Amino acid sequence: MSEIKTKKSTLLNNDKISNKELCDRFQNLFTAAVNDVLREKGLLYQTLPPEISPLKDNMRICGIAFTVKGSKNLTLENEMEQRANMLEALHEDSICVWDTSGDDESAQWGEVMTMASVLRGCRGAVVDGGVRDTDKVLSQNFPVFCKYKTSNGMLGRFRLIDYQIPIQIKSVNIYPGDIIFGDIDGVIVIPKVMAYEVLLEAEQIKENEEEIKKMVLDGLSPKEVVKRGGYF
Numbered sequence: 001m002s003e004i005k006t007k008k009s010t011l012l013n014n015d016k017i018s019n020k021e022l023c024d025r026f027q028n029l030f031t032a033a034v035n036d037v038l039r040e041k042g043l044l045y046q047t048l049p050p051e052i053s054p055l056k057d058n059m060r061i062c063g064i065a066f067t068v069k070g071s072k073n074l075t076l077e078n079e080m081e082q083r084a085n086m087l088e089a090l091h092e093d094s095i096c097v098w099d100t101s102g103d104d105e106s107a108q109w110g111e112v113m114t115m116a117s118v119l120r121g122c123r124g125a126v127v128d129g130g131v132r133d134t135d136k137v138l139s140q141n142f143p144v145f146c147k148y149k150t151s152n153g154m155l156g157r158f159r160l161i162d163y164q165i166p167i168q169i170k171s172v173n174i175y176p177g178d179i180i181f182g183d184i185d186g187v188i189v190i191p192k193v194m195a196y197e198v199l200l201e202a203e204q205i206k207e208n209e210e211e212i213k214k215m216v217l218d219g220l221s222p223k224e225v226v227k228r229g230g231y232f
């Protein structure tokens with residue numbers, strides 16, 4: 001039976017592959033594997049709060065962070081123009097990530113915003129806030145991770161402050177260009193400077209776990225599994 005290997009890479013950026021391949025390959029992994037790689041590197045605060053969960057359990061999301069910052073605000077002037085500018089700036093393979101300053105009453109995402117962002121190649125939305133028109137977002141097969149559903153629109157309650165700036169959701173810092181990856185276990189943020197290196201190491205973890213599962217199925221005791229380099 002083979003021993004478990006660790007794979008260390010010295011590559012520091014993701015110039016080796018396209019953004020699309022990078023995101024597709026992360027999306028084929030699972031967030032727990034990526035989390036373990038980041039923990040080994042001492043990065044313990046890359047996981048978004050567990051209240052931010054997928055609209056459907058089987059939703060998976062991976063793309064390049066397009067950051068948006070906003071807060072509760074009752075003013076209306078130019079709100080729609082500002083939101084339209086943001087939507088037009090969305091790029092291929094982006095994920096629209098909302099730091100809402102902890103909002104708990106408005107939807108920062110909805111049906112028409114989904115339609116507009118899909119046309120710009122956006123791969124999903126992660127909102128530390130809410131979504132509305134949920135059935136119509138679901139029917140577009142667009143992955144959204146958020147805290148709640150509500151019929152409250154943003155207009156007159158909440159507004160965007162800026163976009164493509166550094167943001168913070170609880171203890172997680174997110175910079176434009178970071179990799180955002182979400183599955184049923186929640187959302188994790190991978191700093192862009194190490195994205196390719198993390199991908200390779202997480203792919204190795206996935207392979208290793210196949211070996212570990214074989215050991216368990218073959219009847220090895222947990223102690224025997226650990227002796228061979230396995231883990232749980």
Ligand SMILES: O=C([O-])CC(=O)C(=O)O
Pocket residue numbers: 107108109110111112113114132133152153154155
């Ligand atoms: O204004 C909102 O909350 C978003 C919305 O309804 C939509 O995109 O359709």
Ligand SMILES: [Mg+2]
Pocket residue numbers: 110111112133
């Ligand atoms: Mg709507």
